Amino acid sequence: MIQPMLNKLSEATDRWSVMPERIxxxxxxxxxxxxxxxxxxRLAESSTLRSLVVYAIDxxxxxxxxxxxTDxxxxxxxxxxxxxxxxxxxPPDGAAWRAGYGPTFMEWWRQIDVNYPGPSGLAPRGLYGKYLKFVLDVVELNLPEQMHIERVRDRVTDIDEHAGEYVLTFESGRDSLRVDRLVVCSGYPLSKAKSASQESTPSSRHLTCFDVLETFQSGLSLPADLSGQAIGLRGLGLSFYDVLSELTLGRGGRFVHGDDGDVRYLRSGREPRLIVAGSRSGFPLPMRGRDDRPAGLGFAPRFFTETRIADIRAEGPACFRTSYLPWLTAEVNFAYLEKTLAPDRFDSFRKQLDAGDASTATIMPLMSEVAHSFGVEGLLDLEAMAAPFRGMSFPTQDAFRRAVVSLVRQDVARSEAGEFTDPVKAALNVLRFIRPHIRKAVDLGGLTHTSHHEFITRIGPTIAFLSTGPSLTRARQLLALIESGLLELLGPGASFRAKDGAGFVASSDAVENYSADIDVLIDAYVPAPNVDVDDNPAIRSLADAGLLRSFMGTGGVQVTAxxxxxxxxxxxxxxxxxxxxIPTEAARWFLHVGVIEPGVWDEFIDDADAIATAAIEKLVPSNPGPDERGSEKSREGATRTPNKYLS
Ligand SMILES: Cc1cc2nc3c(=O)[nH]c(=O)nc-3n(C[C@H](O)[C@H](O)[C@H](O)COP(=O)(O)OP(=O)(O)OC[C@H]3O[C@@H](n4cnc5c(N)ncnc54)[C@H](O)[C@@H]3O)c2cc1C
Structure with missing residues (x-):
């Protein structure tokens, strides 16, 4: 009786060790x-009983x-x-490039391009795509023998959970795929809005963000027949600059430097007649400062520290505005004051501040008071900086144009001074450094329900607005386009109302006597992920089967740590x-990142590493515990505690 059972067990064990794990x-x-x-x-560091097949699907x-x-x-x-x-x-360790060891994007770019612009250069997106593909090639060429990668270019249209497996169906009709594990990293959502826009009449075309992402970022252009038309752009963020470039550079226009150093726009005649752009704040994203930060200089928070965050979080869900924001604001203003005061005066300022009684309630009043005694009036108010026209009204569009151009010029001057040197740019740069800390406070239940919603809809977007700016080049181009009369920015609270019959009317309640007739409206922003309405079929089928749900009603997929x-x-x-x-954005915060910071074991890699470790756990006889993960192999000088997270 026992022998047949043992035979069966050994057969099952053999099959288990022979059958590859499919991901x-x-x-x-x-x-x-x-x-x-x-x-x-991870597999290269382990000895496993089973092999692994990875289906890389896009x-x-x-x-x-x-x-x-890449196109x-x-x-x-x-x-x-x-x-x-x-x-x-x-970095490369002298042996072949392989998983774990290889050149940074900068090193790779420098090797392959005579026009490599230097370490601060911003690469064409397609070039980064080529680097990503190079990384996959290098990894695949040097795979551990128990791993195999299969590339599948197809859209997953359905996922069915069946008898302990996931069965994937594809758009092309190819054979369905059975796997043991799914890693869903499907990026930005798709929205049904596409079909609505396709149905619009040509005279009242409304291109949605879906169209912009799907066509424009797919290497195709926006419709070619926009010349002579008035275009409305909703949104003044990063996508606004993309669409603006497409409508100008993409149509043969050129930006040239005049003798006075200013940039001028030369029309090609193929661009639209007029571009009218607006947003709620009426102010384009502040620019990123010139890169003047000394190489290798790190950043250690003084107020918004990991310890403080851990202490607050240990008390249970908190209110970001009352428990965290004062410390974050203090961190930003401390950097501002460091660059505003002469070094010896800043030293005295710091000593006086340290001598004061700082608590969550008192830190900002205390900092203001001490700054005042050093002659600095008015510290930085982040929410006011993100909405400089709040509460203002303008008698004419000319008056608003002068106001916005003046603010953009100020911003350009600050950016030219440098993100390390200029007090405001240095202060806003702090927001980039402390993103991982903010995530520690916010992600996956760190805040109360009310506070989480306020953070996701107001505070988080404000921080992102102030710290994700485009390059100086884009700001100079923006000014040139306004100067040329091709671009008009709307005042705060911009609206684009559909007209009876055809087209739209663009205006701002804060600007009197101005409206513009629009032929084509483009939503120049990426849609926020929302699992409840995402039309990506992979997300939809998982959500409809009840396998995904929204976190606190935010639309972000609820996940464990x-x-x-x-x-x-x-x-x-x-x-x-x-x-x-991205699908988990709003349950976690600011996942719009697609890079690993060289020399740092940052969150981006730690997130991926955690999944890889969990996925191969069952394949490895004795798997290293979480504390050992990466300790030997992480980059020399890098710490596994994320301390920087730049994008
Ligand atoms: C215009 C723009 C510019 C940006 N620039 C930067 C930048 O300079 N630096 C930076 O760090 N971040 C930038 N970002 C943020 C961006 O989110 C990240 O860089 C990064 O692309 C996120 O990576 P991801 O893998 O999560 O998502 P994605 O890069 O969006 O990849 C998701 C992939 O999933 C595929 N997919 C989705 N559904 C399916 C399906 N059903 N079947 C098969 N395949 C599917 C998609 O085709 C897509 O290729 C930018 C974002 C935008 C929108």
């Missing part, structure tokens, strides 16, 4: 590539994904300096699914 990575943008790199890196371009696809026009630029970008956690298993509608944790990046 589907849905989406091969930077997140997906990072997970694949980590799977290979509907647009396997290896880089749709945002970074897009060169004027679509990254917003991250090339020196701040890698996909390998360690690392390795990010979704929590089902019934509250069950799905430990063979991971959801990473």
């Amino acid at each position: 589907a990575i849905i989406g091969t943008g930077p997140r997906g590539i990072s997970v694949i790199e980590r799977l290979a890196g 509907s647009v371009e396997v290896g880089c994904g749709r945002l970074w696809r 897009q026009p060169d004027w679509l630029l990254m917003n991250t300096r090339c020196k701040n970008v890698t996909m390998f956690p360690n 690392k390795p990010f298993h979704p929590v089902t509608r019934d509250g069950e944790v799905k430990d063979r699914i991971h959801v990473l990046g």
Whole structure:
């Protein structure tokens, strides 16, 4: 009796060790590539009983994904300096490049391009796509023998959970795929709005953000027949600059430097007649300062520290505005004062501040009072900085134009001074450094329900607005386009109302006597992820089956802490699914990042590593515990505690 049972057991064990574990990575943008790199890196360090097949699936371009696809026009630029970008956690170690060890984006770019612009250069997005594909090639060429990668360029249209497996169906009709584990890193959502816009009559065309992402970032242009038309752009963020470039540079226009150093726009005649752009605040994103920060200089928070955040979080869900914002504001203003006061006076200021009684309630009044005694009136108010026209009204469009141009010029002057030197730019740069700290306070239940919603809808967007600015080049181009009369910015509270019959009317309640007739309206912003309405079929089928649910009604997919298993509608944790990046935005904060900071074991890589470690846990006889993860192999001088997170 016992022998047949033992035979059966040994057969099952053999089959278990022979059958490969199958993992589907849905989406091969930077997140997906990072997970694949980590799977290979972790497997290379382990001896496993089973092999692993990884299906790298992307509907647009396997290896880089749709945002970074390689055939897009060169004027679509990254917003991250090339020196701040890698996909390998360690530098080359003398042996072959492979998972774990390879060149940074900057090193790679320098090697392949005679026009490499230097460490602060902003690469065309398509070039970063080529680097991402190079990374996947390097990883695949040097895979550990028990791992195999299969590339699938197709759209996943359905996912069915069946008998312990996930069955994936594809748009092309190819055979369905059965896998043991899913990693969903599908990026920005898709929206049904596309079909609505397609149905619009040509005279009242409304191109939605879906169209912009799907067509414009897919290397295609916006419709070619926009010349002579009036275009409305809703949004003044990063996508606004993309669309603006497409409507000008993309149509043969040129920016030239005049003798006075100013930039002028030369029309090609193929651009629209008029571009009218607006947003709620009426103010374009502040620019990123010139890169004058000494190389290798780190940043250690003084007020908004990890310890303080951990202490507050240990008390249970908090209110961001009352518990955290004072410390964050103090951190920003401390940097502002450091650059405003002469070094010896700043030293005295710091000593006086340290001698005061600082608590959450008193830190900002105390800092203001001490700053006042050093002759500094009025500290930086982040919410006011993000809405400089709040409460203002303008008698004419000319008056508003003068006001906005004057503010943009001031911003350009600050940016030219440099993000290390100029007090305001140095202060706003702090917001970039402390993003990981903010996440520690906010992510996955750090705040009360009310505060989480306020953070996601107001405070978070304000911080992002002030700290994700485009390059100086884009600001100079913006001024040139206004100067040329091609671009008109609307005042605060811009609206684009559909006209009876055809077209739209653009105006701002804060600007009297101005409205513009618009032929085509473009939503120049990326849509916020929302699992409840996302029409991406992969997300939709998981959500409709109850396997995904929204976190606190925010639209972000509710996941556990690392390795990010979704929590089902019934509250069950799905430990063979991971959801990473953008789809979880709003449950976590500011996941719009597609790079690893060289020399730092940052959150981006740690997120991917956590998934890789969990995924191969069952394949490895004795798996290292979480504390040992990466300790030997992480980059020399890098710490596994994320201390920088730049994009
Ligand atoms: C215009 C723009 C510019 C940006 N610039 C920068 C920058 O300079 N630096 C930076 O750090 N971040 C930037 N970002 C932020 C961006 O979110 C990240 O860089 C990064 O692309 C996120 O990576 P991801 O892998 O999560 O998502 P994505 O890069 O969006 O990749 C997701 C992939 O999933 C695929 N996919 C989705 N659904 C399916 C399906 N059903 N079947 C098959 N495949 C599917 C998509 O085709 C896509 O390729 C930018 C974002 C935008 C919108």
